[in-house]
Amino acid sequence: xxxxxxxxYLEEFAEDVETVIQSAKDAGVTKILMPNIDSTTTEDMMxxxxxxxxxxxxxxxxxxxxxxxxxxxxLKHVEKMLNEHTFIAVxxxxxxxxWDKTFWSEQQEAFNIxxxxxxxxxxxxxxxxxxxxxxxxxxxxxxxxxxxNGVFHCFGGSVEQGEKITKLGFYLGIGGISxxxxxxxxxxxxxxxxxxxxxxxxxxxxxxxxxxGKRNEPAYIKLIAERIAxxxxxxxDEVDSVTTMNTERLFKL
Ligand code: NI
Numbered sequence: 492x493x494x495x496x497x498x499x500y501l502e503e504f505a506e507d508v509e510t511v512i513q514s515a516k517d518a519g520v521t522k523i524l525m526p527n528i529d530s531t532t533t534e535d536m537m538x539x540x541x542x543x544x545x546x547x548x549x550x551x552x553x554x555x556x557x558x559x560x561x562x563x564x565x566l567k568h569v570e571k572m573l574n575e576h577t578f579i580a581v582x583x584x585x586x587x588x589x590w591d592k593t594f595w596s597e598q599q600e601a602f603n604i605x606x607x608x609x610x611x612x613x614x615x616x617x618x619x620x621x622x623x624x625x626x627x628x629x630x631x632x633x634x635x636x637x638x639x640n641g642v643f644h645c646f647g648g649s650v651e652q653g654e655k656i657t658k659l660g661f662y663l664g665i666g667g668i669s670x671x672x673x674x675x676x677x678x679x680x681x682x683x684x685x686x687x688x689x690x691x692x693x694x695x696x697x698x699x700x701x702x703x704g705k706r707n708e709p710a711y712i713k714l715i716a717e718r719i720a721x722x723x724x725x726x727x728d729e730v731d732s733v734t735t736m737n738t739e740r741l742f743k744l
Contacts, residue, residue, distance in 0.1 A: 492716055492731050493522045493738045494709040496583075496617065496644050496664055496691035499547070500525060500536040503695040503706055512543060515709035519731070522744065523709050526550045526583035526617050526644070529557035530568040537576070548744075550582040550617055558601035559594050566604055573612050579742045581609035582617025583644060586630070589621040599630060606634045609641075615741050616641035617664075624648045628655055635659045642741060645693055647675070650682045657684040662741055664691040667699035667707060670718045680722045689741070690715055690734045 494515070504511055515523060525536055527550055539547045551572045553565045573581070584605045586598045609616045618641055620627040627643070642662035646653065653663055665688055668674040680688075690712050692699075698707035699714040713727075720730045738744065 492518075492520050492690055492712050493524065493735055493744075494520055494692050494694070494712045495524045495642065495689045495738055495742075496526055496666070497523050497694040497709050498525065498528065498532075498696075499523060499694055499709065500532060500539050501695060504708075508539065511708045511710070512546060515712075516546070518710040518713045520709050520712055521735075522546060522548060522738075524548050524550065524579060524738075524742065526554075526580075527552050528554040528583070530565055533568070533572060548579045548742075549576075550580040551576070551578045552580075552582045552584045552605055552617070553601050554583050555585045555587040555598045555601070555619055556590065558598045560597070562597050562601050566601060569605065570608060573608055573614075578612075578614065579744070580615045580617050580641070581605050581612070582641075583619045584616055585619035586623040586627050587619060587621040588623050602630055606631075606639055610634070610637055610639055615639075618643050619645070624652050628652070628659070631659065631661065635661075640741065642689055644691060645697070648679070650679050653679060653683050657687040662687045662689050662737060664689045665719060666691045666693050666715060667697040667703070667711070669715055669722070670699040671703065672700075677718075677722060680719060685723065685733055686737060688719070688734055689738050690719075690730075 540549050644664040646663040692707050694707040716730045720727045
């Protein structure tokens with residue numbers, strides 16, 4: 492299995508990242524894809540890549556919650572890193588109106604600039620959108636014709652929204668919320684295009700049941716895969732093989 496979204500370079504893992512990576516391997520996780528947040532997280536992320544090049548794969552991007560007044564400097568950093576290092580995607584980028592609506596125009600601008608960078612470097616994008624699925628589908632639309640592809644990470648939308656996204660050729664990242672009793676996404680998962688579903692933990696956030704509320708880690712991807720297998724009425728092996736193929740296709744692994 493591949494965890495397509497884990498921030499294991501954050502301080503939550505500073506004490507025991509080695510153990511965390513070993514537990515992930517023991518649970519059947521072969522690769523961990525790491526989205527960047529902003530210029531303050533890049534160095535720690537790249538250090539992990541250097542230490543675990545077979546397991547940890549980096550992305551480069553500016554997270555929408557960090558897209559504020561410092562955009563110009565932050566985007567220069569993204570551009571420079573993309574020019575100087577190898578990444579598997581531009582991410583995570585996108586929009587978020589959950590905490591703060593002040594920087595909506597800055598978020599959109601940063602998103603569009605990073606879509607352009609993704610095209611230039613021939614990379615997929617990893618999208619964060621909170622309270623903004625419809626707005627983000629609108630933003631992505633013009634880029635699809637230019638050949639851009641990517642994933643809506645931590646998808647929590649409706650069957651209709653899922654269909655709109657997969658019809659654009661984009662993928663849907665499914666995480667721990669699928670295991671929550673009141674998550675809602677469990678009603679949607681059976682109807683999603685299986686060839687467009689990816690597994691993700693979003694570590695250290697959104698731990699699946701029975702770890703809900705505690706630190707999340709890539710080893711728990713198995714709990715998410717088991718939940719999807721249950722909802723698809725299929726085996727864990729089948730979910731593993733389909734989502735791994737989807738991930739390898741999108742990220743050209
Ligand atoms: Ni994230």
